[in-house]
Amino acid sequence: MKKNAFYAQSGGVTSVINATASALILESKKYKSKIGKVYAGKNGILGALREDLIDTSKENISAIKGLRETPGGVFGSCRFKLKNLEDNKEEYKRLVEVFKAHNIGYFFYNGGNDSADTAYKVSKISNAMGYPINCIAIPKTVDNDLAVTDCCPGFGSAAKYIATSVMEASLDVASMSETSTKVFILEVMGRHAGWMAAAGSLAKIDKKDAPHITLFPEIVFDEKKFLLEIKKTVNKEGYCVIVTSEGVRNKKGKFLAESNLKDAFGHSQLGGVAPFLSNLINAKLKLKNHWAVSDYLQRSARHIASKTDLAHAEAVGSHAVRYAVRGLNGVMPVIKRGDGKKYSWKVEPAPLSKIANVEKKLPKSFITKDGFGVTNKAIEYLRPLIVGEAFPKFKNGVPVPTKLKLKMVEKKLKKWTG
């Protein structure tokens, strides 16, 4: 029986989430007897609740292919977590109603562990409501914190951006350090898990190369030890490069980024971790320092995407379709790493119940004893994820993002007022 499909992007986007969408849409066209149209939610799951459905069948194939090279979320994403089933069953019911009204039998939800949870619940409630839907969550997050899967599409490209940036900035700092900047700080994302901070160490070719200090959210910040390590490094190497996660906390469990800055009127100000550390180094070590905060740049840097990561992103998109047409439900296509010495990987289905709401932190064995670096084991895990380049096409000096027509499907239901 032929059913339409619904695809939505959820939460923080990545440089390759559109590659997943592209692969999913193209793969769906191979199963014409089972899958009708692919509708995309405008602004993620909100698109389903509001019946804001984008008809991807109206787009040119070349545009769908171009999504492979376009960062951001082309259909719009959102930060919107469905409430618990018990607290607000109406939201889930509305989803099923919209799906029913548009003959949608497949629900693809491209996000992190929240999305896995939502897909899991929709799968259950749709059965209970007598309109069973095949729900497949598709992994995506630069945070790399999903359980079961070996890695998360989006992370490898952010990791490649961070490693390359650390290497480049370090060469800059090293060449000027005698008479200028001695300490350079790069703040990266990862509020709860240090995967992105760890990626900075992929810049190292020789042991003494930067970064010299990494601060992880998994390790409580120790000011004294940190300052001592900087001093030691500057004495030895002439300069010191620090990669810090935005999520580093002090002994009281407070984010360093939230620590006590006030403006001239006494109002509390939010800083970043990097400026906080910079001020600390100014005050305590009086060493000239510079800092950078990559913020969205790191998760949208499609121009330096990892070819491996891009392949993962596409594979989870196409496998999601294959699982759906095979009748799988409540699963996620996950990346499984091969056992051999040479990196290999395949995609396999994993039950959402094992993934929903679980957060995978950096294992202890990945962090060096002093808490300031990563182990060989971490590098062995991380390295393959950034290998290979997949430069986008450029025109007039800048990449060419694909713009879609984004034609909306006619609404059939009453306006959602939830």
Next chain:
Amino acid sequence: MKKNAFYAQSGGVTSVINATASALILESKKYKSKIGKVYAGKNGILGALREDLIDTSKENISAIKGLRETPGGVFGSCRFKLKNLEDNKEEYKRLVEVFKAHNIGYFFYNGGNDSADTAYKVSKISNAMGYPINCIAIPKTVDNDLAVTDCCPGFGSAAKYIATSVMEASLDVASMSETSTKVFILEVMGRHAGWMAAAGSLAKIDKKDAPHITLFPEIVFDEKKFLLEIKKTVNKEGYCVIVTSEGVRNKKGKFLAESNLKDAFGHSQLGGVAPFLSNLINAKLKLKNHWAVSDYLQRSARHIASKTDLAHAEAVGSHAVRYAVRGLNGVMPVIKRGDGKKYSWKVEPAPLSKIANVEKKLPKSFITKDGFGVTNKAIEYLRPLIVGEAFPKFKNGVPVPTKLKLKMVEKKLKKWTG
């Protein structure tokens, strides 16, 4: 008469200054009857004063060629300005003594307007001391603020990095803006001139594309107007992307980055412009915002260098050698833009007297009337400078920087104690 050459890098490095060094060393080898060895100053001009000379003839040709892909300053650079001739003639005398001791007849100084000034003075004093040296300053600065030359090697690549980053981050913000971040701020370099801030506008393909607001050091910051413009943009586009120069000042002439932040103990803290604006937007507009500060990342991003900029960087290096062997003195090879509609350029010599200590700001005609954007004239000037890609080789997921042997020349003089 065969003489050795001395080459030094000065001031803030760029992603392509080593390409200039590479071209200069390779070109020198073509004039074996006139140029002996090329010595490079360790840490810039300090290398000459301290007689810390690196013998580039000991390097493999493949390594010299590899410099083309290596950011930073491979011989070391420095922030060290020679004093005025009147204040400290000893420094200039020492330079000439070192040059004499090592049979150096060519002085190539790769830097900004300070370096042009130094080269100019050395040229004059060496004549007066009876040991004439051919002094050639070679342009380099991401700030793009040198006079006479159409543009400065290093700038085009930083501009390409900024334009690409603005485009990518904007796609990210746009896709999330309904339920998440509405304003994104990118802080770029350029303390006195807005060239790099202007480069952000190269991200625009359609008129309504980001960036929506640019803040230049040439325009006094007007808080009210700024906040109103954000509000207008968010209402119209759903989000607002701001590119700000680090050098924006308020009506009192004070850098915004220096404005009155205090820590818990009442100590003044240095912030950046981006966090300052973020706090302002939080307080006055209550719009969720994110900010990024590129800092050294933008000037060392060799992975996204402009092919045009790289060609400029190499051309000024090889032309410097040609000028020197032709007996030119006190000149700089500058980029001259052709008059035709299609971008063309050549290199020609310009007298250092016209370049030394002059700073070229963004012309008024490049900034829109409201002070928040750039004109078509600016885009016409900027666009060709970022055209073309020149990706470096990657290995194991990261670029491969060239490491040199850096063999030192035996010293002949007493230690410098200046």
